Amino acid sequence: MKTFQMQCKFEIIRVLRNRYFVFWSLVMPILFYYIFTNVVNTNAPDKAEWQAHYLMSMTVFSVMGSSMMTLGIRMVQERSQGWSTFIRITPLSDTVYFAAQMMGQSVIHLLSITIIFIAGALINDVSLTALEWVMSGLWILLGSLPFLAIGTLIGMMKKVETAAGISNVIYMVLAVAGGLWMPLEIMPKMMQSIGKWLPSYNFGNGAWEIVRGNMPEWKNILILIAYLAVFMLLSKYVRRKQEAV
Amino acid sequence: MNEILSLTNVTKSFQHKIAVNDVTFTIGKGEVMAILGPNGAGKTTTISMILGLLKPTAGEVQLFNHQPHEKQVREKIGTMLQEVSVMPGLKVREILELIRCYYPEPLAMEELIDLTGLTEQDMKTRAEKLSGGQKRRLSFALALAGNPELVIFDEPTVGMDITSRNRFWQTIHHLADQGKTIIFSTHYLQEADDAADRILLFKDGAVVADGTPAQIKSRISKQSVSFIVDPEISLENLYLHSEIDDIYRKNNRVYVQSNNTDRVLELIFQEKIGARDIQIERGKLEEAFEQLTSSAKEAI
Known part of the structure; x- marks a missing residue:
């Protein structure tokens, strides 16, 4: 148990010391949030609703990024520098190692969610009911699972540069096409119908529904679960293939 | 018999090449053994099998009468691999703290610093900013962190300057005096002769000689x-x-x-x-x- 706690603690320290994490997962989303709710006039009919909506978009954007990039790139780094091999020789069990990574990642997400929510409340006086804050936070925390699975897939790449490049592209495409930067409604019809099937849109839509006083749609939940299953199977398949060599 | 390690008819072949061919030997407690041989003789492959990183194609490896991957074995061994491994984002002291907590009876931090020559400055440096020499010292400290009974080094002195080399061998002698069992691989006869009390001579994946340095020397010269x-x-x-x-x-x-x-x-x-x-x-x-x-x- 002590090992698990120590492992979690140090996993968290490592993420917080990572400048890319701080920039992409905290600075960028908050900056975007400020710009698109205060500087740029979006002509939103209901200003308060737009401010809450976009706060969710940016929080989802942040957590999605750290799930895929922080986790994935770190996995590649550890393997390419021989650290994973070294860990295999120590008595640390795979289960504890994996659990600590996931736990550490979740704590980091919780922290990002809290910071960005507070920023929203401070910048635009976004006021939601306590239940809405908690529910949307929980949704974002749990909804990150399929993206963590993408992270482990990225983590199987050989080179840090490839992993960083590819994960960046996937991240941006998912964010834009999933309506996290601007609402899907203002995009061409084609884009809209594709976007509705992306994991990023379904991740975001759950949170958007909650701040409108609704519950996430069943479709959102089912699609995210389906993506999670696909990515996990894929990751298992790739791992087996890599081990066979 | 205080048998620490035994290899019985161990063979490892990769697609077209036999890297290790029918190797059998045992090591008793307190021995300092050098695995000596030219590059490509199968030294690293043998060590990887001892550490459980590779599975033998045939034969059996046993440490402390258990399989290499078992937890109770891992708690008693320490190792320094050829590839220098670092955990990015953490300071040297934090890495050592973390690794020490994996083991039931780790070595005290002060002793670890003492043995490996890590300086106060090293301890505060983040792993990714370490110089080559500092990385080696960290790897050495990681190998000893769990206060292991058996220490295995794969080509430990590659990339070390004379001072750190001398210091390294001094520490090895010190560990041997404490009754630790030590295995190291090298392609320098001189090193094996100076540091080991037993040499296992590898050639083309097979053990061609096994004996004290004097015996080995008389055989090849x-x-x-x-x-x-x-x-x-x-x-x-x-x-x-x-x-x-x-x-x-x-x-x-x-x-x-x-x-x-x-x-x-x-x-x-x-x-x-x-x-x-x-x-x-x-x-x-x-x-x-x-x-x-x-x-x-x-x-x-």
């Missing part, structure tokens, strides 16, 4: 007695003695090869062959070893 003698005189009588391995002529001198040069001298006088200008030649150790090395390289 032949001593001989040389002298000048009247060409008319027959040396046939000398051939009858079993102590003599070989007799040949070179540059007007006769060379008599044997491990027991004292006995050869005795025989020369006993047979009254009229030898003069007698010299005892010690085979050049490094030369003989290099010969072994280069032939192995050609075989790859």
Whole structure:
């Protein structure tokens, strides 16, 4: 148990010391949030609703990024520098190692969610009911699972540069096409119908529904679960293939 | 018998190549053993199998009478691999703290610093900013963090300067005095000779010699007695003695090869062959070893 706690603690320290994490997962989303709710006039009919909506978009954007990039790139780094091999020789069990990574990642997400929510409340006086804050936070925390699975897939790449490049592209495409930067409604019809099937849109839509006083749609939940299953199977398949060599 | 490690008929083959071929040996508690051999002789593959990183194609590896991957084995071994491993984002002190907590009875931090020569400055440096030498010291500290009974080093002194090399071997002697079992691989005969009390000589994936440094040296370097003698005189009588391995002529001198040069001298006088200008030649150790090395390289 002590090992698990120590492992979690140090996993968290490592993420917080990572400048890319701080920039992409905290600075960028908050900056975007400020710009698109205060500087740029979006002509939103209901200003308060737009401010809450976009706060969710940016929080989802942040957590999605750290799930895929922080986790994935770190996995590649550890393997390419021989650290994973070294860990295999120590008595640390795979289960504890994996659990600590996931736990550490979740704590980091919780922290990002809290910071960005507070920023929203401070910048635009976004006021939601306590239940809405908690529910949307929980949704974002749990909804990150399929993206963590993408992270482990990225983590199987050989080179840090490839992993960083590819994960960046996937991240941006998912964010834009999933309506996290601007609402899907203002995009061409084609884009809209594709976007509705992306994991990023379904991740975001759950949170958007909650701040409108609704519950996430069943479709959102089912699609995210389906993506999670696909990515996990894929990751298992790739791992087996890599081990066979 | 305090048997720490045993390999029984261990073979490892990759697609087209047999890297380790039918290797069998055991190590008892407190031994300091060098795995000596040229590059590509199968040293690293053997060590990887001992550590459980590779599975033998055939045969069995046992540490402390268990399989290499079992937790109770892992708690008793420490290792320094060729690839320098660092955990980015953490300071040296934090990494050591973390690794120490994996083990039931870790070495005290002060002792670890003492043994490895890590400085206060090193301890505060983040892993990704370490210099080559600092990384080596960290790897060494990681190997000792769990206070292991068996320490395994794969080519430990590659990339070390003279000072850190000396310090490293001093520490190894210190650990050996404490009764730890130590295995290290090297391709320098000198290093194996200085540090180990047993040498396992590898060539083309097989163990070709196993013994004390003195035994190994006498095997790979032949001593001989040389002298000048009247060409008319027959040396046939000398051939009858079993102590003599070989007799040949070179540059007007006769060379008599044997491990027991004292006995050869005795025989020369006993047979009254009229030898003069007698010299005892010690085979050049490094030369003989290099010969072994280069032939192995050609075989790859």
